[in-house]
Amino acid sequence: xxxxxxxxxxxxxxxxxxxxxxxxxxxxxxxxxxxxxxxxxxxxxxxxxxxxxxxxxxxxxxxxxxxxxxxxxxxxxxxxxxxxxxxxxxxxxxxxxxxxxxxxxxxxxxxxxxxxxxxxxxxxxxxxxxxxxxxxxxxxxxxxxxxxxxxxxxxxxxxxxxxxxxxxxxxxxxxxxxxxxxxxxxxxxxxxxxxxxxxxxxxxxxxxxxxxxxxxxxxxxxxxxxxxxxxxxxxxxxxxxxxxxxxxxxxxxxxxxxxxxxxxxxxxxxxxxxxxxxxxxxxxxxxxxxxx
Amino acid sequence: xxxxxxxxxxxxxxxxxxxxxxxxxxxxxxxxxxxxxxxxxxxxxxxxxxxxxxxxxxxxxxxxxxxxxxxxxxxxxxxxxxxxxxxxxxxxxxxxxxxxxxxxxxxxxxxxxxxxxxxxxxxxxxxxxxxxxxxxxxxxxxxxxxxxxxxxxxxxxxxxxxxxxxxxxxxxxxxxxxxxxxxxxxxxxxxxxxxxxxxxxxxxxxxxxxxxxxxxxxxxxxxxxxxxxxxxxxxxxxxxxxxxxxxxxxxxxxxxxxxxxxxxxxxxxxxxxxxxxxxxxxxxxxxxxxxx
Numbered sequence: 292x293x294x295x296x297x298x299x300x301x302x303x304x305x306x307x308x309x310x311x312x313x314x315x316x317x318x319x320x321x322x323x324x325x326x327x328x329x330x331x332x333x334x335x336x337x338x339x340x341x342x343x344x345x346x347x348x349x350x351x352x353x354x355x356x357x358x359x360x361x362x363x364x365x366x367x368x369x370x371x372x373x374x375x376x377x378x379x380x381x382x383x384x385x386x387x388x389x390x391x392x393x394x395x396x397x398x399x400x401x402x403x404x405x406x407x408x409x410x411x412x413x414x415x416x417x418x419x420x421x422x423x424x425x426x427x428x429x430x431x432x433x434x435x436x437x438x439x440x441x442x443x444x445x446x447x448x449x450x451x452x453x454x455x456x457x458x459x460x461x462x463x464x465x466x467x468x469x470x471x472x473x474x475x476x477x478x479x480x481x482x483x484x485x486x487x488x489x490x491x492x493x494x495x496x497x498x499x500x501x502x503x504x505x506x507x508x509x510x511x512x513x514x515x516x517x518x519x520x521x522x523x524x525x526x527x528x529x530x531x532x533x534x535x536x537x538x539x540x541x542x543x544x545x546x547x548x549x550x551x552x553x554x555x556x557x558x559x560x561x562x563x564x565x566x567x568x569x570x571x572x573x574x575x576x577x578x579x580x581x582x583x
Numbered sequence: 584x585x586x587x588x589x590x591x592x593x594x595x596x597x598x599x600x601x602x603x604x605x606x607x608x609x610x611x612x613x614x615x616x617x618x619x620x621x622x623x624x625x626x627x628x629x630x631x632x633x634x635x636x637x638x639x640x641x642x643x644x645x646x647x648x649x650x651x652x653x654x655x656x657x658x659x660x661x662x663x664x665x666x667x668x669x670x671x672x673x674x675x676x677x678x679x680x681x682x683x684x685x686x687x688x689x690x691x692x693x694x695x696x697x698x699x700x701x702x703x704x705x706x707x708x709x710x711x712x713x714x715x716x717x718x719x720x721x722x723x724x725x726x727x728x729x730x731x732x733x734x735x736x737x738x739x740x741x742x743x744x745x746x747x748x749x750x751x752x753x754x755x756x757x758x759x760x761x762x763x764x765x766x767x768x769x770x771x772x773x774x775x776x777x778x779x780x781x782x783x784x785x786x787x788x789x790x791x792x793x794x795x796x797x798x799x800x801x802x803x804x805x806x807x808x809x810x811x812x813x814x815x816x817x818x819x820x821x822x823x824x825x826x827x828x829x830x831x832x833x834x835x836x837x838x839x840x841x842x843x844x845x846x847x848x849x850x851x852x853x854x855x856x857x858x859x860x861x862x863x864x865x866x867x868x869x870x871x872x873x874x875x
Contacts, residue, residue: 330633331623336740338835341622344859442749445737448628457734457756461749543630567636571863 295523296359297322297535298512301349304332305448305547306482306505307364308555310388313509314362315534318516321523322535324356330541330567333444335413335481339371342415346372348570350380352539359521362512363387366480366504367413370421384519391511392478392504393425399476399500400433407434409469409499412480414439422480436472440465440481447483450553453490462487462494470495478502486554538562541570587815589614589827590804591650593641596624596832597740597839598774598797599656600847602680605801606654607826610808613815614827616648622833622859625736627705627773631663634707638664640862642672644831651813654804655679658772658796659705662713676811683803684770684796685717691768691792692725699726701761701791704772706731714772728764732757732773739775742845745782754779754786762787770794778846830854833862 298314300307304327311325326349328334334342346368353361361383363369363376369387377385400406410422417439426435442461451458469477477495479485482505492501516522536559540547544561551557590606592599596619603615618641620626626634638660645653653675655661655668661679669677692698702714709731718727734753743750761769769791771777777795784793808814828851832839836853843849 330629337622338838341834341859441741442734442737445734449733457749457753460752464749542633546630567633567859568863571860 296357297324298360298362298516299324299326299353299356299358300362300364301326301346301353301368302328302363302365302482303334303345303368304329305550305554306444307362308551308557309482309485309505310362310364310508311536312555312557313506314512315536317509317513318522320534322533323537324353324358325536325538325562326353326565327538327540327547327562329543329547333413334365334367334371335415335444336441337367337415339415339419342368343372343375346376347379350376350383352565352570354380354383358383360384360386360512360516362508364482364505364508366392366482367415370416370419384515384521386508386511386515388482388504388508389421389425389480391507392480392502393422393429394511395502395507396426396476396478397429397433399502400430401475403475405432405434406430406475407436407472408476408478409436409438409466409474410478410480411438411440411443411465411484412478413444414441416480422478434472436469436474438465438469443487444481444483447486447554448550451487453487453493455490458487458490459494462490466491466494474499476500476502478504480504539565541565541567588649588651589616590652590654590808591616591618591645591648592654592656593618593638593645593660594620594655594657594774595626595637595660596621597842597846598736599654600843600849601774601777601797602654602656602800603828604847604849605798606804607828609801609805610814612826614825615829616645616650617828617830617854618645619830619832619839619854621835621839625705626657626659626663627707627736628733629659629707631707631711634660635664635667638668639671642668642675644857644862646672646675650675652676652678652804652808654800656774656797656800658684658774659707662708662711676807676813678800678803678807680774680796680800681713681717681772683799684772684794685714685721686803687794687799688718688768688770689721689725691794692722693767695767697724697726698722698767699728699764700768700770701728701730701758701764701766702770702772703730703732703735703757703776704770705736706733708772714770726764728761728766730757730761735779736773736775739778739846740842743779745779745785747782750779750782751786754782758783758786766791768792768794770796772796831857833857833859
């Protein structure tokens with residue numbers, strides 16, 4: 292793989308831009324391609340088969356652009372689709388948001404004999420048990436509490452902030468059990484959630500460490516590229532790229548650019564529209580390779 | 584068209600079942616086919632082009648079953664797609680939920696010189712202005728207030744009821760302006776909303792008449808079929824059908840059946856799964872007929 296290829300970041304919609312934001316801070320000079328599957332969002336209440344189907348089509352679309360690394364910047368897609376998709380594309384470098392979040396949660400849990408780690412996420416991410424497995428693999432003596440919080444994404448996309456009373460009330464309901472069980476760490480297991488981090492911190496109190504899966508994911512990507520000698524930023528000694536950013540969405544580019552600027556204060560050019568029908572006319576995926 | 588064909592009802596997901604429920608009460612003995620596009624839901628925050636694309640594929644899928652009438656049981660799909668789709672299929676009998684809702688709202692508005700009619704709906708339905716146009720065409724002296732209420736569908740699908748404090752608080756925020764402007768009528772412009780009708784009634788108070796677009800739509804379908812001599816129920820003198828019900832979804836049939844029983848107390852057999860890829864491999868739509 293050429294170190295000059297772009298990093299491709301994919302998400303069901305807007306949330307993955309929090310990962311792009313974090314990536315641009317740690318990897319100056321890298322080119323980034325973003326794919327937001329806005330025609331099919333949200334992924335969080337859909338089945339593994341359907342979400343894997345969506346991700347499969349997006350990867351087929353991205354491959355001809357020769358990305359040196361693909362980031363699945365969506366917790367649901369990571370939980371439901373990453374294992375199958377990496378098997379289908381054994382030569383592609385690919386990573387998600389769950390392993391880095393789990394690693395950071397375990398690191399933050401401290402020296403307690405049995406720390407209590409909470410995870411809030413979409414319904415599909417919770418159902419997949421991916422976070423529990425990733426945490427317990429690293430630290431078998433831990434208590435993991437999972438809670439689906441399906442209203443948070445639509446609240447954030449509606450433009451509600453940490454100061455909105457509906458956000459506050461919903462968070463108090465969702466987090467009550469975790470507060471009673473005295474969690475030590477809370478993983479924000481959806482790339483949207485950092486946008487209401489202040490409200491979450493207020494509700495759980497100052498003793499609980501919050502793990503931002505977007506930030507952890509970006510640092511993980513930097514580590515992977517560094518290890519493989521694929522960095523192109525100043526630190527690598529390679530000629531720096533332009534740090535170009537381009538994006539694709541499956542629905543409503545203007546709305547996407549508007550939401551990106553409103554919620555993330557990212558000014559981006561309107562993305563290129565890839566209609567769902569076009570996505571499905573991409574060549575069929577490679578046959579599944581037998582696992583070793 | 585044969586009076587023995589089924590009535591086809593389509594929706595982005597679950598909400599259209601409120602129309603099925605109403606249809607079965609007014610049209611005993613009719614066969615009903617339901618199509619819930621659960622892989623692509625929600626429609627309410629997507630563009631007209633994308634929603635029209637989804638509906639177009641569903642109609643292509645339903646045509647070979649020779650429905651005698653197609654009901655677009657989703658306000659967003661009616662607002663964004665019905666005009667274009669009926670032009671593409673001039674021989675198909677087709678109706679939506681907005682015209683019946685608007686007609687009922689005007690009828691309920693009473694003798695006031697300038698009644699105030701409120702409509703709550705998805706973001707896309709509000710943006711389309713379809714309700715305003717349908718109401719003002721029937722009664723030009725009326726004030727129409729539209730409000731997008733994007734949290735209500737995810738709240739209802741999460742299982743929250745009229746007694747939930749988050750539902751109550753969100754409704755108070757959404758409806759505050761309408762209450763101050765003293766609306767006479769409030770249209771529930773999304774087929775999910777009747778499920779929290781008690782909370783809506785409590786918030787707007789007893790003087791405001793609520794219009795249930797699902798119920799109005801079912802009565803409208805009965806009127807249309809009666810007018811065309813296509814009724815097959817007892818009242819028509821035709822041999823009664825079995826009142827059979829079958830359904831198709833694009834994602835997770837088991838979850839759909841579970842939600843149908845939980846929210847609508849409808850016990851249905853799990854629907855047949857039609858994968859999105861399968862839907863897109865249906866024959867391409869007929870060419871658009873030039874408008875007269």
